[in-house]
Structures are given as C-alpha cells and as structure tokens.
Amino acid sequence: MRIFLTLTALVAAIALWWWIFPPHPGWSEDELVSIQNIWLESLPALPDDPTNSVADDADAQILGHRLFFDLRMSATGTTSCATCHQPQRGFSDGLALSVAIGQTKRNAPGIAGLAWSPWLYWDGRKDSLWAQALSPLEDAVEHGGSRLMFAHLIHTDEPYRALYEKVFGPLPALDDRSRFPIAGGPLASDEGRAAWDAMDPDDQREINRLFSNLGKAIAAYERLLVHGSSRFDRYVAELMETGDSEQLAGSELRGLRLFINEANCTQCHNGPLLTNNAFHNTGLLSLPGKLPDIGRSAGLRKVRDDEFNCLGPYSDNPTVCDELVYAGSGKENVGAMKAPSLRNLADTQPYGHAGQFATLGEVLDHYNEAPDAMIGHNEAKPLDLWPWQVVDLEAFLLTLQAPLATDPSWLEPPDQ
Amino acid sequence: MRERRFLHTIPWMQQLFIAFFYLLYLASILTPGYASAHGGVVLEDDLCVINVGFYQAHFTIFQPINTQHEQFCEDLPGTGESVFVLEYLHDGLEQLPVDFRIIRNVTGMGLFAGVNDVEALGDLDVVTEFYHPPVTEPDAFAVLHEFAEPGAFIGIVTAVHPDTDTLYTAVFPFEVGAFGLNYPLIAVGVVLGLLAVLAVSSRWRSGGATVATLCAGLLLPMTADAAEIEDVVSADGYYRVTAISRIHPLAINQMHAWELQVFDRSGQPVINANISVSGGMPAHDHGLPTDPRITRELGEGRYLLEGVKFHMRGAWELYVLIDATGRPDTATLSLEL
Numbered sequence: 146m147r148i149f150l151t152l153t154a155l156v157a158a159i160a161l162w163w164w165i166f167p168p169h170p171g172w173s174e175d176e177l178v179s180i181q182n183i184w185l186e187s188l189p190a191l192p193d194d195p196t197n198s199v200a201d202d203a204d205a206q207i208l209g210h211r212l213f214f215d216l217r218m219s220a221t222g223t224t225s226c227a228t229c230h231q232p233q234r235g236f237s238d239g240l241a242l243s244v245a246i247g248q249t250k251r252n253a254p255g256i257a258g259l260a261w262s263p264w265l266y267w268d269g270r271k272d273s274l275w276a277q278a279l280s281p282l283e284d285a286v287e288h289g290g291s292r293l294m295f296a297h298l299i300h301t302d303e304p305y306r307a308l309y310e311k312v313f314g315p316l317p318a319l320d321d322r323s324r325f326p327i328a329g330g331p332l333a334s335d336e337g338r339a340a341w342d343a344m345d346p347d348d349q350r351e352i353n354r355l356f357s358n359l360g361k362a363i364a365a366y367e368r369l370l371v372h373g374s375s376r377f378d379r380y381v382a383e384l385m386e387t388g389d390s391e392q393l394a395g396s397e398l399r400g401l402r403l404f405i406n407e408a409n410c411t412q413c414h415n416g417p418l419l420t421n422n423a424f425h426n427t428g429l430l431s432l433p434g435k436l437p438d439i440g441r442s443a444g445l446r447k448v449r450d451d452e453f454n455c456l457g458p459y460s461d462n463p464t465v466c467d468e469l470v471y472a473g474s475g476k477e478n479v480g481a482m483k484a485p486s487l488r489n490l491a492d493t494q495p496y497g498h499a500g501q502f503a504t505l506g507e508v509l510d511h512y513n514e515a516p517d518a519m520i521g522h523n524e525a526k527p528l529d530l531w532p533w534q535v536v537d538l539e540a541f542l543l544t545l546q547a548p549l550a551t552d553p554s555w556l557e558p559p560d561q
Numbered sequence: 562m563r564e565r566r567f568l569h570t571i572p573w574m575q576q577l578f579i580a581f582f583y584l585l586y587l588a589s590i591l592t593p594g595y596a597s598a599h600g601g602v603v604l605e606d607d608l609c610v611i612n613v614g615f616y617q618a619h620f621t622i623f624q625p626i627n628t629q630h631e632q633f634c635e636d637l638p639g640t641g642e643s644v645f646v647l648e649y650l651h652d653g654l655e656q657l658p659v660d661f662r663i664i665r666n667v668t669g670m671g672l673f674a675g676v677n678d679v680e681a682l683g684d685l686d687v688v689t690e691f692y693h694p695p696v697t698e699p700d701a702f703a704v705l706h707e708f709a710e711p712g713a714f715i716g717i718v719t720a721v722h723p724d725t726d727t728l729y730t731a732v733f734p735f736e737v738g739a740f741g742l743n744y745p746l747i748a749v750g751v752v753l754g755l756l757a758v759l760a761v762s763s764r765w766r767s768g769g770a771t772v773a774t775l776c777a778g779l780l781l782p783m784t785a786d787a788a789e790i791e792d793v794v795s796a797d798g799y800y801r802v803t804a805i806s807r808i809h810p811l812a813i814n815q816m817h818a819w820e821l822q823v824f825d826r827s828g829q830p831v832i833n834a835n836i837s838v839s840g841g842m843p844a845h846d847h848g849l850p851t852d853p854r855i856t857r858e859l860g861e862g863r864y865l866l867e868g869v870k871f872h873m874r875g876a877w878e879l880y881v882l883i884d885a886t887g888r889p890d891t892a893t894l895s896l897e898l
C-alpha cells in the first residue's frame with residue numbers, strides 16, 4: 146500500500162514536471178516556416194526610398210548624423226533628436242512620456258530598423274523617415290523650432306552650409322531678411338505664423354524644400370541604424386545548418402514555441418523585425434487624466450493631408466506611393482497602433498504607446514487577459530496562459546537582444 | 562507535423578480554472594451591481610447603444626484608475642475619473658456637431674427622468690456638472706470627467722443638424738458611487754448572471770471546438786499554391802472568377818497585385834464590370850490592412866487588382882463584388898498563407 150502511494154505520488158510529480166516543463170520535441174515543418182519568418186537572415190536588403198534621392202548618399206549621412214545630435218536644432222538650444230532617442234538606450238529614453246521643452250503625448254520608441262517600415266509613429270501619421278524627422282523639429286514640446294530658423298542655422302554655420310550645398314546644391318538667398326524672416330513657419334505660433342504668411346509663396350516653397358532636405362539627410366543617417374544578429378538568430382542559423390542548436394535554453398525554447406503557436410504573437414509581430422508594420426488595437430488603457438488614443442484612424446487622415454507625404458511636392462518620386470494610395474481605412478483603425486519591433490526590448494522600457502507598462506511581464510499579463518478596449522475593439526484574444534508560460538515567453542523575447550550592426554562611430558555624437 | 566500543442570492535450574484543468582473564475586465573476590455580478598439599462602441607453606449584445614434621435618452610437622463608460630478595463634453602460638460603481646466614449650456607427654451622426662453635458666439629477670424623477678423632465682428644468686447651466694462644447698469627430702467622441710461626490714446625474718448628448726437646425730437629444734439618468742439595494746438592478750444582475758452561466762457553457766463548447774479544428778487542421782493537407790485560385794463561382798451563380806497573384810509564392814507583408822479573370826455562366830469573359838474587393842480573416846474577425854482597388858481592365862474579362870497585402874499567416878478571404886449589366890454578385894476567394 147505504502148509503495149503504491151509513493152509510486153503514485155512519484156508518477157504524479159513527474160507528470161506535473163513534464164507538463165510544466167515539457168521537453169523540447171523538435172519543430173514541425175509549419176513551425177520551421179514560422180521560425181524562419183522571424184529570423185534576421187530573412188530580412189530583405191535595405192529597401193530603397195525613391196522619395197528621398199539622397200537616402201544612401203555618404204555626405205547626407207554625415208549631415209544627418211550631425212543634425213541628429215545637434216542641440217542648436219532647437220528653440221532653446223537644449224534639445225536634439227538624441228535627447229529622446231539615446232543610442233545607449235536603444236534610441237529611446239527610458240521614460241513613459243518623453244520630456245524636452247514640454248512633455249509628449251506618447252512614448253518614444255527605439256528607431257532602429259525603421260527603413261523597412263512604410264509607416265512612422267505609433268499612429269502612422271508619416272509615411273517616410275524624412276517626413277517624420279521634420280515634425281519633432283517644429284513641435285512646440287519637442288525642438289520647438291521653425292523651418293525658417295533651421296534654414297538660417299544651416300546658412301550661417303559654415304560647416305553646415307558647405308555640407309548642405311555639397312549634397313543638395315546652393316541654398317536660397319537667405320541673407321535677404323526681408324524675403325526670409327529670421328524665424329517662422331506654418332505651424333509656428335502667432336508671430337512666426339504671421340511672418341510665414343507674409344512671405345512670397347515661391348520663397349515659402351524654397352524654404353519647404355530646404356527643410357525637407359534636412360529631413361532627408363536625417364533619414365539617410367537613420368537608415369544606417371540596423372539590427373544585429375541576436376542569440377535567437379544564431380539559434381536559427383545553427384538549426385538550419387545542423388538540425389540542432391544549444392543557443393537557446395529550455396525556457397526560451399518553450400517561449401519561442403508559445404510565441405509562434407498558441408500565444409498568437411506572430412499574427413502581428415511577424416517578419417524578421419517582429420513587426421508586420423501594420424496597425425492593431427490591442428486595448429491598452431489610457432493614462433490617468435488622458436482620453437483614450439484614437440490612434441490610426443486619426444493618423445491616416447493626417448498622413449493623407451501631409452504636404453511632405455509620398456505624393457506631395459517635396460517627394461523625389463511621387464509615383465511609388467502604393468502604401469499611401471491603398472492604405473486601409475477600415476473601422477479597425479479606431480484605437481489601432483503600429484505594432485512595434487520586438488528586437489532589443491531590454492533597452493526600450495517602458496512599453497506601450499504611452500509607456501503604460503513598466504515591464505515585459507506587465508505587457509504579457511495584458512495579452513494574457515486581452516481585456517475590452519476603451520475605444521474600438523481589442524483585436525487580441527485572451528490567451529489563458531499559465532504563469533510559468535508567461536515567464537517562458539518573456540525569456541524568449543529577451544533572446545532577441547543584440548547590439549546594432551552599425552559602425553559604432555555612428556552611435557556617438559560626431560566630433561565636429 | 563509532429564506533436565506541437567502539448568498543452569492542448571490537457572485543456573480541462575485550464576477550463577476548470579476558467580469556470581472557477583466565472584463563478585467568482587457571477588458572484589460579483591449578483592451583488593447589487595452596475596450594468597443596467599434605462600433612459601436613452603440600451604444594452605445590445607454586450608454593448609451599450611445610445612439613441613440620439615434616429616441616430617445610434619456605441620456608448621461606454623470606463624473608470625480606468627479604479628476598475629481598469631471594466632465597461633459600464635450608465636451607473637458607475639465609484640466616484641473619480643470617468644471616461645465617456647461615444648463611438649459612431651457611421652450612420653450620419655459623425656457628421657454632426659455633438660455636445661455632451663452632465664447635470665445633477667434634480668428632476669425628482671430619479672432613474673425615470675426623460676427629455677421632458679430635463680426640458681422642464683429650464684436653464685441647465687445652474688445644474689451642470691460638466692459640459693463639452695459641440696465637436697464633429699469622424700469616428701469617436703470621448704470626454705473625461707472626475708466625479709468628486711456620489712450622486713444622481715443625467716447625461717445629455719445633443720446633436721444639431723446644421724442645415725435644418727433640428728435638435729437630436731439623448732438623455733440618460735445614471736448614478737455614481739455607493740448605491741444601496743436596488744431591486745430592479747438586482748433583477749438585471751440575475752439576468753446577467755444567467756448570461757454569464759451561458760457564457761461559461763459556450764466557453765466549454767468553444768474550447769472543445771478549438772481542439773476539434775486543431776485536429777482537423779493537423780489532418781488536412783496544406784492547400785496547394787495559394788497564389789492561384791481557380792474558378793470560383795459567385796454566390797448567386799452569375800459569375801466565375803479566377804484569381805492569379807502577381808507574386809509567387811504569396812508572401813505576407815508585401816504589397817502586390819492580382820489579376821482577376823471574370824467569366825459569366827456560359828464561360829464568356831465579362832467586360833466593363835464594376836468590381837470592388839474587400840476581405841479579411843474571418844477567424845480573427847478583422848479586415849484587410851489595405852483598401853485594394855481594380856486599377857485597370859486588361860481585356861478579355863481580365864482585371865488588375867492593385868494594393869493587396871496580407872499582414873499575417875492564416876486563412877484569408879477576398880470578397881469580389883462584381884456588377885455587370887445590373888447583376889451584382891459576390892465571389893468569395895479563400896486562401897491559406
């Protein structure tokens with residue numbers, strides 16, 4: 146009798162152990178397809194950006210690098226892109242909401258690998274890196290500048306002027322302050338707005354052209370920020386080569402299995418950057434004191450109206466705009482945000498479009514529950530995972546960590 | 562395919578857990594509760610719908626700080642920050658300026674106050690707790706108000722038709738925080754409790770169904786080349802459609818085009834047809850990530866469909882609505898990625 150009980154207990158214990166920590170049974174054909182799909186080696190070559198004729202120009206990269214780190218590119222002399230996109234923090238800032246001249250409404254994402262994304266910002270209100278780069282420069286809570294102010298900075302700073310003219314040709318006659326006031330732009334407040342409105346439309350277009358060129362130089366720099374091979378990628382490489390690999394441990398493998406199967410993560414986080422760059426409502430809670438974010442449905446209206454979009458007069462090739470032309474306008478856009486890349490998550494805490502989650506554990510608990518969205522409908526379905534499965538998922542996500550495959554000199558401020 | 566879903570072999574334990582939590586949920590809901598339906602807001606499925614004149618909108622209230630994602634139709638369990646979300650159903654209301662007012666319920670009519678009772682109050686400003694001036698929003702209108710004290714309130718949503726000056730109003734009385742025993746509410750609670758029981762049982766069933774589909778999925782052979790879908794007959798049989806993707810093999814996250822070949826019943830090419838295409842993933846309950854369009858007729862009943870993208874693997878459908886010579890009919894193309 147005793148022996149029988151002991152045996153039963155032993156069998157039960159082993160069964161429980163196997164249930165919680167199932168041994169890795171190898172991958173099915175279908176799973177291998179999903180695994181290869183998120184492997185960095187499957188990433189297509191850096192896509193061209195025909196709307197930016199200097200996208201891969203070496204001097205434009207140098208100019209963009211300088212502009213990205215230059216504190217003079219702000220009304221207060223205290224803000225650069227790198228204030229909120231810090232290289233040592235995966236090009237984000239560690240804050241729920243960013244702070245420069247004021248506080249932003251959303252969380253600053255990391256910016257590596259965005260050359261592959263047809264949409265920029267959480268709500269996709271910009272359709273190219275160069276058009277995106279213009280917006281913080283004139284945003285009152287970010288750089289707080291105006292396009293005329295930036296034009297004069299380039300014009301009066303000798304190294305900038307030389308570099309700019311080398312890449313884009315001669316600057317407008319900015320010495321003429323009656324034609325080109327010292328500051329102002331269409332988005333500026335009263336005075337700057339009035340100065341802009343008083344300008345000749347041709348001069349306005351010249352300034353817009355110059356301003357968009359600054360965006361194109363910054364974009365050329367940002368295109369250099371590309372992801373490197375992580376432990377997960379080495380695992381897949383070995384798996385493909387030899388049919389086996391020790392790169393991932395038990396929990397990480399179980400996490401990977403969940404990620405591509407019952408946790409449904411690859412519905413949205415697919416492809417080698419673990420994002421389909423599409424918009425989904427995943428039902429995040431609004432921040433205290435804030436209204437729920439309408440997301441993509443407003444973003445789509447904004448990008449269609451943007452004078453710097455793919456179809457606009459400052460695009461270097463307005464005939465290649467399928468993404469904008471065929472952008473989805475369905476009701477799913479309400480409350481939808483762009484699915485972010487899941488590479489280098491350890492660098493980019495907190496998570497969510499308004500930094501709602503301090504830790505990955507909180508993000509995963511949210512997916513496990515998939516609660517009702519405050520606005521629109523939560524596309525994710527409850528997962529009902531056990532707590533240890535959530536731990537496995539997190540362990541897998543952290544295997545996607547890797548230094549950028551970018552020459553380190555680009556990751557520091559340039560020495561001028 | 563080898564053994565891949567170890568967990569699914571023992572789903573009953575998970576379901577036992579789920580059932581347990583549903584019981585807890587049921588218990589919580591049977592206590593004098595929140596969700597109810599009176600005034601201009603009615604419970605429809607699990608959504609609250611507000612009637613503004615003959616327009617309708619989804620209407621929900623959240624108290625994110627206290628009860629996170631829990632939705633309320635009207636009565637709120639506690640004081641504090643409350644977010645009112647009005648989502649338009651695109652029946653025209655989204656084109657009108659809409660304002661939102663909350664007044665203290667001094668009508669003496671309690672939860673039975675109606676438009677007339679509110680009108681009888683005369684000047685609303687003196688009893689107004691919150692007011693948001695008219696806005697025209699294309700999709701949704703949300704406001705935030707912090708209730709300092711419990712009490713009885715009336716929400717008033719007004720839309721004014723700019724051409725006719727017609728006023729459409731929805732009035733819904735509601736209570737905030739600390740309400741005592743309320744028999745009608747308990748009755749609603751009981752009904753909801755029963756619904757919850759039903760939900761549990763349907764959950765059990767759907768659990769079984771998932772396992773069944775899974776097994777079926779394991780047995781079914783992978784569909785042949787999804788980049789070509791041959792000879793699909795439309796719902797009413799007027800047309801036959803063959804669709805050929807311009808990329809082989811099909812891939813996710815890639816903008817691409819298809820060629821549609823449209824024939825009539827007798828196999829003759831259909832020319833000059835009006836064709837529109839929508840689609841989505843029925844299992845995931847979402848549409849296409851893009852709005853594809855026919856951009857060119859290629860002759861002999863062939864049409865170029867541009868702007869197609871699939872953003873995840875799985876079962877997709879494309880609905881091709883064809884209208885030639887006044888006979889609209891839809892062909893459903895299924896593909897597996």
Ligand SMILES: [Cu+2]
Pocket residue numbers: 412842845847873875
């Ligand atoms: Cu889907």
